[in-house]
Amino acid sequence: xxxxxxxxxxxxxxxxxxxxxxxxxxxIRQLPRLPDMAPSLATRAAGQPAHAASxxxxxxxxxxxxxxxxxxQPIALAHSDNIAAPVSQGAMTEPVQTSPPSVEPDPLAALxxxxxxxxxxxxCHELAQTRTQTVFxxxxxxxxxxxxxxxxxxxxxxxxxxxxxxxxxxxxKIIQAxxxxxxxxxxxxxxxxxxxxxxxxxxxxxxxxxxxFERQLAIIQPEFICCLGAVASQTLLRTTQxxxxxxxxxxxxxxxRVMVTYHPAYLLRAPDRKRxxxxxxxxxxxxxxxxxxxx
Ligand code: URA
Numbered sequence: 402x403x404x405x406x407x408x409x410x411x412x413x414x415x416x417x418x419x420x421x422x423x424x425x426x427x428x429i430r431q432l433p434r435l436p437d438m439a440p441s442l443a444t445r446a447a448g449q450p451a452h453a454a455s456x457x458x459x460x461x462x463x464x465x466x467x468x469x470x471x472x473x474q475p476i477a478l479a480h481s482d483n484i485a486a487p488v489s490q491g492a493m494t495e496p497v498q499t500s501p502p503s504v505e506p507d508p509l510a511a512l513x514x515x516x517x518x519x520x521x522x523x524x525c526h527e528l529a530q531t532r533t534q535t536v537f538x539x540x541x542x543x544x545x546x547x548x549x550x551x552x553x554x555x556x557x558x559x560x561x562x563x564x565x566x567x568x569x570x571x572x573x574k575i576i577q578a579x580x581x582x583x584x585x586x587x588x589x590x591x592x593x594x595x596x597x598x599x600x601x602x603x604x605x606x607x608x609x610x611x612x613x614f615e616r617q618l619a620i621i622q623p624e625f626i627c628c629l630g631a632v633a634s635q636t637l638l639r640t641t642q643x644x645x646x647x648x649x650x651x652x653x654x655x656x657x658r659v660m661v662t663y664h665p666a667y668l669l670r671a672p673d674r675k676r677x678x679x680x681x682x683x684x685x686x687x688x689x690x691x692x693x694x695x696x
Contacts, residue, residue: 528594538589552592630664
């Protein structure tokens with residue numbers, strides 16, 4: 402070990418000692434023993450952020466270490482957040498059970514992390530320069546059903562929310578006809594930035610954004626996805642088949658059942674097709690176990 406490493410090791414050791422002694426002064430006598438914890442406690446004790454140890458707080462242990470022993474051998478100790486609840490107070494020697502690991506991360510927080518990445522994305526130089534803002538997605542982070550559109554238009558670019566313009570109002574009506582509310586479902590687009598003049602997204606743009614919408618879907622884990630229009634359908638399903646061919650049958654995306662229907666903007670131009678979309682929605686609602694009133 403070099404002199405530098407030795408100094409640094411001594412500093413960490415001293416910091417851990419001081420930290421443990423402060424715990425001891427506050428009456429804590431036992432700590433849960435967890436494997437591979439030394440770096441996290443070292444980080445914490447050295448006054449650095451503890452986030453590197455966050456996984457540790459999800460660990461479970463029934464083993465404990467007397468704190469006096471730990472001062473001499475500062476290894477395998479729990480992150481302080483984990484110590485607060487499970488650690489014995491006073492002279493207790495009984496093993497302490499930590500709380501069970503949280504299996505499900507908070508989908509809202511997870512989505513928010515992706516949202517912040519999206520906000521700063523400049524992979525598509527043209528879109529990053531012309532957008533007013535990114536449009537991430539909205540709705541229930543644990544929705545059973547996601548609607549996947551193509552890309553924000555002018556209204557969405559201005560307001561930062563998907564489907565808030567004329568096509569969005571029609572989508573709202575479709576959702577309502579399904580006896581659902583916008584807050585029940587999650588609405589997102591393939592692209593998070595508005596293409597200039599609402600042009601069709603380029604293949605490299607959909608490829609750049611794939612990571613984002615795939616992560617959104619992985620966090621939400623919907624049972625059903627309804628693709629609105631050809632771009633959403635072909636991108637999600639990685640196919641070049643036409644919408645006409647894709648409609649009317651179930652598809653699979655990573656174990657999620659996928660229904661394909663016309664884009665609401667197209668339905669505004671071709672209202673005759675609304676009947677077809679309604680057939681698609683009836684099929685979707687039937688599969689979701691949602692009963693529709695007779696029309
Ligand atoms: N069209 C889309 O595909 N998405 C929107 O958010 C708005 C219009």
